Amino acid sequence: MSKSDVDVVVVGAGFSGMYLQKRLRDAGFSYRVLEAGGDVGGTWYWNRYPGARCDISTTDYQYTWDPELHEQWSWSEKHAAQPEILRYAQFVANKHDLYSGIDFDVRVNDAHWNDDTKRWSIHTSTGETIVCRHYVMATGCLSVPKEPDIPGADRFRGGVYVTGRWPHEGVDFTGMKVAVIGTGSSGIQSIPHIADQANEVVVFQRTPNYSIPAFNGPPPQYRVDRLKADRAAYHAEARQSTSGVPVNLPTMSALSVPRETAHEMLEKAWQKGELLELGTVFNDVGINRAANDVVAEFLREKVRAVVKDPATAELLSPRKHPYGTKRPCMDTNYFETFNLAHVRLVDLNSSPIRTITETGIDFGDESHDFDAIVYATGFDAMTGAIVGVDITGKDGVTLKKKWEHGPQNYLGLTTVGFPNLFMITGPGSPSVLSNMMVSIEQHVDWITDTLVDMRDGGFDTIEPTPLAEEAWRRHCTDCADITLFQETDSWYMGANVPGKPRVLFPYIGGVGRYRRICDEVRARDYLGFVLEGAGKRQVNDGPVREIQPDVEMVVDMMASLGLPPIESMSPTDARAFSEASSAMRPRGPEVGEIVDGVLPGAGGDLNYRLYRPASPGPHPVVVYFHGGGWVFGSHVSDDPLCRALCSLADVVIVSVDYRHAPESRFPAAADDGYAALTWVADNIAALGGAPGQLAVAGWSAGGNVAAVAAQTARDSGGPTLRGQLLLTPVTDGSRQHRSHDENASGYVLTKSLMEWFWNHYADPADRTNPKASPLLAADLSGLPPTMIVTCQFDPLRDEGDAYAEALAAAGVPVRHLRARGHVHTSITMVDMLPSGVGPRRQMAEALAGFFA
Numbered sequence: 001m002s003k004s005d006v007d008v009v010v011v012g013a014g015f016s017g018m019y020l021q022k023r024l025r026d027a028g029f030s031y032r033v034l035e036a037g038g039d040v041g042g043t044w045y046w047n048r049y050p051g052a053r054c055d056i057s058t059t060d061y062q063y064t065w066d067p068e069l070h071e072q073w074s075w076s077e078k079h080a081a082q083p084e085i086l087r088y089a090q091f092v093a094n095k096h097d098l099y100s101g102i103d104f105d106v107r108v109n110d111a112h113w114n115d116d117t118k119r120w121s122i123h124t125s126t127g128e129t130i131v132c133r134h135y136v137m138a139t140g141c142l143s144v145p146k147e148p149d150i151p152g153a154d155r156f157r158g159g160v161y162v163t164g165r166w167p168h169e170g171v172d173f174t175g176m177k178v179a180v181i182g183t184g185s186s187g188i189q190s191i192p193h194i195a196d197q198a199n200e201v202v203v204f205q206r207t208p209n210y211s212i213p214a215f216n217g218p219p220p221q222y223r224v225d226r227l228k229a230d231r232a233a234y235h236a237e238a239r240q241s242t243s244g245v246p247v248n249l250p251t252m253s254a255l256s257v258p259r260e261t262a263h264e265m266l267e268k269a270w271q272k273g274e275l276l277e278l279g280t281v282f283n284d285v286g287i288n289r290a291a292n293d294v295v296a297e298f299l300r301e302k303v304r305a306v307v308k309d310p311a312t313a314e315l316l317s318p319r320k321h322p323y324g325t326k327r328p329c330m331d332t333n334y335f336e337t338f339n340l341a342h343v344r345l346v347d348l349n350s351s352p353i354r355t356i357t358e359t360g361i362d363f364g365d366e367s368h369d370f371d372a373i374v375y376a377t378g379f380d381a382m383t384g385a386i387v388g389v390d391i392t393g394k395d396g397v398t399l400k401k402k403w404e405h406g407p408q409n410y411l412g413l414t415t416v417g418f419p420n421l422f423m424i425t426g427p428g429s430p431s432v433l434s435n436m437m438v439s440i441e442q443h444v445d446w447i448t449d450t451l452v453d454m455r456d457g458g459f460d461t462i463e464p465t466p467l468a469e470e471a472w473r474r475h476c477t478d479c480a481d482i483t484l485f486q487e488t489d490s491w492y493m494g495a496n497v498p499g500k501p502r503v504l505f506p507y508i509g510g511v512g513r514y515r516r517i518c519d520e521v522r523a524r525d526y527l528g529f530v531l532e533g534a535g536k537r538q539v540n541d542g543p544v545r546e547i548q549p550d551v552e553m554v555v556d557m558m559a560s561l562g563l564p565p566i567e568s569m570s571p572t573d574a575r576a577f578s579e580a581s582s583a584m585r586p587r588g589p590e591v592g593e594i595v596d597g598v599l600p601g602a603g604g605d606l607n608y609r610l611y612r613p614a615s616p617g618p619h620p621v622v623v624y625f626h627g628g629g630w631v632f633g634s635h636v637s638d639d640p641l642c643r644a645l646c647s648l649a650d651v652v653i654v655s656v657d658y659r660h661a662p663e664s665r666f667p668a669a670a671d672d673g674y675a676a677l678t679w680v681a682d683n684i685a686a687l688g689g690a691p692g693q694l695a696v697a698g699w700s701a702g703g704n705v706a707a708v709a710a711q712t713a714r715d716s717g718g719p720t721l722r723g724q725l726l727l728t729p730v731t732d733g734s735r736q737h738r739s740h741d742e743n744a745s746g747y748v749l750t751k752s753l754m755e756w757f758w759n760h761y762a763d764p765a766d767r768t769n770p771k772a773s774p775l776l777a778a779d780l781s782g783l784p785p786t787m788i789v790t791c792q793f794d795p796l797r798d799e800g801d802a803y804a805e806a807l808a809a810a811g812v813p814v815r816h817l818r819a820r821g822h823v824h825t826s827i828t829m830v831d832m833l834p835s836g837v838g839p840r841r842q843m844a845e846a847l848a849g850f851f852a
C-alpha cells in the first residue's frame with residue numbers, strides 16, 4: 001500500500017490520536033495521522049492562555065496504557081498547567097516514536113465515502129488525496145472556538161486574543177487596558193493572570209459561574225497512596241465510575257439533613273479542591289432543583305465571603321442555572337481579583353454591549369477604550385470540529401445536513417449513512433462529562449478492537465442500523481430527561497451557538513455504564529450494526545438499552561445485594577421483608593391531612609388510611625388498593641404513592657387494606673374490595689368527599705382488586721364509579737402471556753414470584769373466575785372510564801395491555817399508558833426515580849379527569 005492508500009486515516013494528534021496511532025501500529029494497520037497544529041497535544045497545543053490548567057488531578061489525567069509512564073513521568077502539581085501537559089504529550093510521543101507517524105500542519109478539507117470501492121477519499125489542505133478504509137475523527141470536543149458574535153468585533157484595531165487560539169509567544173499585557181469577554185473556565189482561569197499585568201481590566205459577564213478554588217499544590221496524597229497500593233484497581237474503579245475518577249458514591253439526599261449539616265459536609269468537599277467532589281456529596285444534586293440549591297447557596301456564600309463589594313458579589317453569584325448544568329469552574333484567586341481597584345465587572349444583562357468600535361467597546365451608556373480584547377467566549381463544542389470538515393457519506397448526504405436537527409449517532413462512535421466513520425469522544429458519549437483520558441482510552445480501545453474483529457472476520461464495512469441509532473437517541477434522552485441539564489442554556493445543550501439544535505450533546509449515563517454498553521455491543525456480535533465483507537453480511541439489529549437509566553440502577557443495585565427471592569420465604573418472612581424495605585424509602589409529598597380509620601369488610605374490620613389534599617373540600621374520593629400479590633402489604637404500604645396521587649390530583653385517597661392469602665384465599669380480597677367501596681360510597685360526605693364523586697384505583701394485585709370491585713359494582717347495582725385507575729394490574733390468572741416469559745426475571749417482579757402469589761391466593765380452578773381474572777369477564781361494557789398503566793419490563797405487561805384493549809373494544813373510554821423502560825415497581829417509587837414522575841403525573845391527570 002502507498003502512503004496515500006491506507007487502512008485508517010486519523011484526524012487529530014491530541015491524546016486520542018496519539019494513543020490510536022499506537023494501537024493501530026501495534027495491531028498492524030497502515031495509517032496516516034493528520035494534524036492541523038504544529039505539534040502533538042491537541043487542546044493543550046492550542047489553549048495557551050495564561051492560567052490554563054487541567055481541572056482533573058494529575059493522578060487521574062494521564063494515560064494508563066503504558067505502565068512505564070507512571071515511573072518515568074512525575075507531575076509537579078495537582079492541577080497541571082498547560083505547558084507541563086504539553087511536555088507530557090511530547091514525552092509520550094517521543095518515547096513511542098509517534099512523531100514519525102503524524103503529518104503536522106495539515107487540515108482535512110473534505111472526506112467522501114465511495115460506496116463502490118467501500119473506501120473514504122480524504123482531501124487535505126496540502127492538495128493530497130488519501131484513500132482509506134476507515135476514517136477516524138479524533139478532533140476533540142472543544143477545538144473550534146466560537147466565532148465572536150458581537151457587533152463590530154472586526155472593527156477593533158487593538159490586540160485581539162482568543163483563549164482557544166492563544167499566540168505561542170505569549171502576550172504581555174503590562175500597562176494595558178484590557179477587556180475580557182466571557183466568564184467560563186477559560187475566562188475564570190485567565191482573568192487573575194491578566195489582572196496581574198494589566199493597568200485596567202474590565203470583565204464583561206453575561207452569566208456568573210460556579211467556581212471553587214483549586215487549592216493547587218502537590219497531587220492529592222490520598223489518591224497517590226491508593227495508586228501506589230494498587231494501580232490496576234484504581235484504574236479499574238475509574239473506568240467503572242460515573243465520571244472517570246474514583247469518588248465515593250453519595251447515598252444521602254441534600255434535603256435529608258439540616259442546612260447547617262449539609263454545609264459542613266460541603267465544606268469538607270470544597271476544601272479538597274477537586275472538581276467532582278462537591279457534586280458527589282449528595283445523591284440528588286443533579287436531579288432535584290431544591291437539592292441543587294443547597295450546593296448553589298453554599299457556593300454563593302463563598303463568593304460573598306471573598307468579594308468585598310456586596311453588589312459585585314451578588315453579580316458574581318449564579319442564581320439562574322442549577323449547579324453543574326454549566327461546567328463548574330476551578331480557579332486560583334478569581335473572586336479575589338474583583339477586590340482589586342483596577343478590575344471592574346460589567347454585567348451584560350443590565351449593560352449590554354452595543355458595539356465594539358475601532359478603539360474599544362460601547363456598552364450600556366458608556367464608551368470605553370481598550371488596548372486589547374480577550375475573547376473567552378467558548379467553543380462550537382462537540383460537533384464543531386466534526387461537521388467543520390465536509391464529510392459526505394452514502395447517497396451524497398453530508399454529515400452537516402444529517403445532523404441539522406441533532407447529532408444522531410450510535411454510541412457516540414458511529415452514525416448511519418457513514419460507514420467506517422468513527423468519532424472519538426463524539427456527541428452521545430460521556431466525553432466532556434468525564435475525565436477525558438479515561439473516555440479517550442476506552443474509545444480508542446473499542447475502535448481498534450472493532451477493526452481487528454472486522455479484519456479477523458473478513459468484514460470491510462461497519463455501519464449502525466437506524467433502529468439502533470434511534471434507540472440510542474432515546475436512551476440518551478432518557479438519561480438527560482431525569483437531570484436538570486435541560487433547564488440551562490449551556491454549551492452542553494448547544495445553546496451557545498446560534499442555530500445549533502438543542503439537545504444534551506454528551507451522554508450523561510456515566511462512564512461505567514457507557515463502557516458496559518459498548519462492551520455488550522461487541523459481546524453480542526455487534527448489536528445494532530451491519531457488517532459486510534466479500535459475500536458476507538452480518539446484521540444483528542436491536543436496541544442496546546431500553547430500560548430507564550434510573551430504573552436500571554435500582555435493578556442493578558438490588559441484584560448486587562444478592563437477596564433471597566421472596567418466593568423462597570414464608571409469607572410471614574416475606575411480609576417482614578416487605579415492611580423493612582418500605583421503611584427505608586422517602587415518605588412522599590406532604591398532604592393536607594391523614595386520617596387512619598376502620599371500616600367493615602366482608603369478613604371483619606379493615607384498616608384504612610385517608611389522605612386529604614390541603615385545598616378546601618369537599619373533594620372527589622378514590623378508593624385505593626395496595627400491591628403485594630394478595631399476600632403482603634397494607635393500607636399504609638403504598639403510602640408515598642397515595643400521597644403523590646392525593647396531592648397531584650387534588651383528590652381524597654382512601655387506601656383500604658384487605659384480607660391476605662394464604663390465610664384468607666380467593667375470593668376474600670375481592671369481597672373485601674367491594675365491601676370497602678360500598679362503605680366509602682355510603683359514607684362519602686362524612687369522609688369529606690363530594691357525593692357521587694367516586695373512583696377506584698389499585699396497583700398490581702390491588703389493581704386486580706380494584707378492577708374486580710368495579711365489575712362487581714356494575715353487576716350488583718353498586719355505587720356508580722366515575723373511573724378506575726389500574727397500575728400494572730393482575731387481570732388474568734388463567735394462562736401465560738408472552739411477557740411472563742420475556743420478563744421472567746431480572747425486573748424485580750419475577751415470573752416465579754407471580755406464581756407464588758397465585759398459588760397462595762387461588763386454586764387453579766378459581767383462576768378463571770372473573771372475580772380473580774377480570775379480563776375473563778363475559779361482558780366488559782358499561783365499566784367506568786379507565787386508565788391503565790403497563791410497564792415494558794413487567795411480567796404482567798401483556799395481561800394489562802390485553803385488559804386495556806378488551807375494555808376499549810367493549811366501548812369503555814380507555815387511556816392506556818405503556819410506560820417505556822419501566823418495571824412493575826418503578827412507578828410507585830416516589831422521590832426515588834425521576835423517570836416515574838411523568839407517568840405519575842399522567843395517572844393524576846386521569847384521576848382528576850374522571851371528575852372533571
Ligand code: NAP
Pocket residue numbers: 052053054055056142149150163181182183184185186187189204205206207327348376377378379432491496
Ligand atoms: P464557555 O464555558 O462556553 O464560556 C464562554 C463564556 O463566554 C461564557 O461566560 C459565555 O456566557 C460567554 N459568552 C459567549 N458568547 C458571548 C457573547 N457574545 N457575549 C458575552 N459573553 C459571551 O467556554 P470556555 O470558558 O472556553 O470553556 C469551555 C469548556 O472548555 C469548559 O466548560 C471546560 O469543559 C473546558 N475547559 C476546561 C478547562 C480546564 O479543565 N481547566 C479550562 C478551560 C476550558 P454565557 O454563559 O452567558 O453563554
